[in-house]
Amino acid sequence: MLLAAMCGILAPGRAGAGVDHELAALTAALPACEAARAHCIGIQLHVPVAADRGDAVIAHADWLAVQLAEANRHFAPIEVGFQVVGADALPAGAGRVATPADRDAVAEGRLTGKVIHVFITGQLDDVDQPGEVIRGVTWHLRGGDRKYVILSTVAPERVLAHELGHVFGLPHSGYAISIMNKRPRTEPPIEQRTFADAELAAMRPALRRLLRDQLADLAR
Secondary structure, X not given: OHHHHOOOOOOOOOOOXXXXXXXHHHHHHOOOOOOOOOEEEEEEEEEEEEHHHOOEEOOOHHHHHHHHHHHHHHHHHHOEEEEEEEEEEEOHHHHXXXXXXXXXXXXXXXXXXXXXEEEEEOEEEOOOOOOXXXXXXXXXXXXXXXXXXXXXXXXXXXXXXXXXXXXXXXXXXXXXXXXXXXXXXXXXXXXXXXXXXXXXHHHHHHHHHHHHHOOOEOOO
16 A cells, blocks of 8 residues: 555655645744753654645644653653654655555655654554554564654554653563553553653663664754
8 A cells, every 4th residue: 555655646855845844844843852851862753745635744733742742751760852853744645554564665765864763644553453553653674673663643642752662672561650551550540650660771771872873862
């Protein structure tokens, strides 16, 4: 599905002036890292256009701002902040990512620069349970170790933070407090959930490795 669409509607770097303007406005509307954070990591957004809406992009600044704010809140204990440093347009076909090949296709040729790449889609199919959808996934191209995030526009506010946890090396966990725990539970209340202390400890050396090998620190 997506593989064919990637060859048509809108090629990388070929967005129309209206789309370019919209993406620039989207980026400008999102908050920068707090000055007090010791580390600031850039996020490059990749956003599909919606052909049925005059090639408008499918992501809204208010939704993205909430995702970013939640990520910044959960990563605050390790002094990490995130900010969007750029955005580019994907073909309308990227509005649905249905297969593992689709997950590869959105990122082919785009994983450049020392940033975390976040690809937005309107529907992200569960490749392990046919007929089901998921809200986000962390993926990497076959044979590579560069992780990237695919985020559905229906994702609740903590999903980007959860996926960034995977970028920092965290697996799904059994800690009741953890946003990396996918099991249904009532305690603690959802608004109190964050990374467990052991997960924060594990992310500190992961941060050092990422900054050494893959990411730039905008705070330096």
